[in-house]
Amino acid sequence: MIDERFDAIVVGAGMAGNAAAYTLAERGLKVLQLERGEYAGAKNVQGAILYADMLEKIIPNFREDAPLERHLVEQRFWMMDDRSHTGMQYRSDDFNEEKPNRYTIIRTQFDKWFSQKVRDAGALVICETTVTGLVQNGEGRVIGVKTDRADGEVHADVVVLAEGVSGLLGSRAGLRDRPEADKVALAVKEMHFLPSETIEARFNLKGDEGVVIEAAGTISQGMTGMGFIYTNKECISLGIGCLVSDFQSTGETPYDLIERFKKHPSVAPLIEGSEVKEYSAHLIPEGGYKAIPQLYGDGWVMVGDAAQLNNAIHREGSNLAMTSGRLAAEAIFQVKSRRDPMTAENLSLYKKMIDDSFVMKDLKKYKDMPALLHTQSKNFFLTYPQLVSKAMQDFLRVDGTPKAQKEKATLKSFVSARSWWGLAGDAVRLARAWR
Amino acid sequence: MTDLSVRVEDKLYQNRYQVDAGKVHIKVREHDTPTAPLRALLTACPARCYELNDKGQVELTADGCIECGTCRIIGEASGDIEWNYPRGGYGISFKFG
Ligand SMILES: Cc1cc2nc3c(=O)[nH]c(=O)nc-3n(C[C@H](O)[C@H](O)[C@H](O)COP(=O)(O)OP(=O)(O)OC[C@H]3O[C@@H](n4cnc5c(N)ncnc54)[C@H](O)[C@@H]3O)c2cc1C
C-alpha cells in the first residue's frame, strides 16, 4: 500500500484513535491512521456528552473551533412506569462558567473536526480503508497491518488498536475475546430536528444552555437498559439501549422499544412536530472492569472501547477512550525516546499509566455493578419503578383516604412485590456494588 | 408486526449508504430449520435485515445494515453467521451519528 515504515499505525479514527494519533503526531512521530469509514465519524454513534477536561488535556484550546452544541446546565434522572415518571433534577447556574465542563456534541461532526486536528499535527490519515488483519513476525510480534487496498500491507514499530467495541482485529488475532451478549448493550438512536427556539422553550433554556435526561424503568420492558434525551442546538438526540442478551431472550425489538419510548406521555411533548433525519445503532461495552482484556503486547496496545474501557454506570465512554488513547501515545513516545524496542515489557508502561488514572480507578470502583444490574434487571428496571410511581401517586392524590392507611398500603405493595428479604438483599447488593 | 416493518423501512430511508454492488459483508450459514441464535436475529437486528422466507429459513438482506455488530455477537460463536466489515468506504455513512 505505502512503501514506507511508520513509527506507529493507529487503527480507527474514533475518540481513542484520534486522541492517540494526535498525541503521537504532535510529539513528532511518524504516524499512519487508517479508518474504514468514508470519513472519520461515518461509522460512529454516540449520545453524546463530551467531557471537556479529558479533551482539554489533548487540545487545550478546543473551545475555539470544535463543533460544540450546548453546554449542560441541567441533568434530569427519570424513573419511569408506563404513564408517569418520578424525577430528580439538578440545575445550577455554576455550569454557566467561562469554560464549561460538559457539552453535547454531534458525534460525526466532532470526529471530522478531531480528524482534521490529527492531520494538522502531521499524521497521515487514510479513510475508506478497512484493516483486515494484523501482521505478525515469527515470534508473534505485531509488525504491521493488512488492509483491503491493493498491496495493502503496511509496517510500523507499534500498532494502536482503537477499533471500537466490536474489536474484530483484536478478537481474530486472539488478543481479546469477542464481546459476549450479556456484556454488551445495543443502543438505537434517532436525531429529531426542531427549531432552536422550540428546544429552548420546551427545556427551559437560554442561548447555548443544554439539558440531558437519563431515563430508566418500564420503558426497557424489564431488560437492563436506559433511555436518553440530549439537547443539541437544533435537534434532540433520543435513544435507548439494552443488553444484547436481553434482546435475545425477550424477543423485544429495538425499533419497537424506541417507538414506545417516544410515545411515552412524558417524552412525546418534547419531540412533538420534529423531523427525524437519521436512525442509527451501535454497541456499548458493559462488562466493566472484569471484562477488560490484556491491554498491551509485543508491538501493540489496545485503547478505548476495543479494550472495554467504558463506564456504563456513568455513561462515560468517550472520555475514557480519549484518555487511554493519549496515555498509550505518551507511553509509546517515552519508549521511542529511549530508543527502546516496542516489546510487551516496555509497553507495559501504558498499563501502569492507565492504572494510575481515573480510568481504571473508576472502573474498579464499579466492578460488581454490571453483574448486579444484569441479574436483578426485573427488580431494578420493572418492579421498583412501578412501585415508586404508585407510591408517588398515592402520596399526591387527595381522595379522603387517611394518610396512615395510604402509607401502610405503599409499604405493603413493596413488601409483597419483593418480600422483606428481597428488598433488604437488593439494598445491600446495591450498596456493595456502589462502594 | 406488519405496521412495524413499515416503520423500520421508513427509519432506514433517512440514512445514507454507499452500496458495494454484489458484495455482502455478512453471510448466513445454509440451514433447513433455523437455530435459536438465527431466530433471535429476526427480532434483535435494529434494521430488520433478517426475515423468514417462505421455506421457513432465515434470510438476510443486508442493504439497510447499520453495522452495529449485534448479529455477530449473537450468531458468530455458533457458526450461524460469518461477519465482516464492508469494504473501506462502503456501507452506512452517518451524517450525525
Ligand atoms: C448510543 C451511545 C451513547 C453514548 N453516549 C456517550 C456519552 O454521552 N458520553 C460518552 O463519553 N460516551 C458515550 N458513549 C460511548 C462512546 O461513544 C464510546 O465509548 C467511544 O466512542 C469509544 O471510542 P473509540 O475510539 O474507542 O471507539 P469508536 O468511537 O467506536 O471508534 C472506532 C473506530 O474504528 C474504526 N474501525 C473499526 N474497525 C476498523 C478496521 N478494521 N479498519 C479500519 N477502521 C476500523 C471505526 O470505523 C471507528 O471509526 C455512547 C455510546 C453509544 C453507542
Ligand code: SF4
Ligand atoms: S450488523 Fe446490526 S444492522 Fe447489520 S445485519 Fe447485523 S444486527 Fe442488523
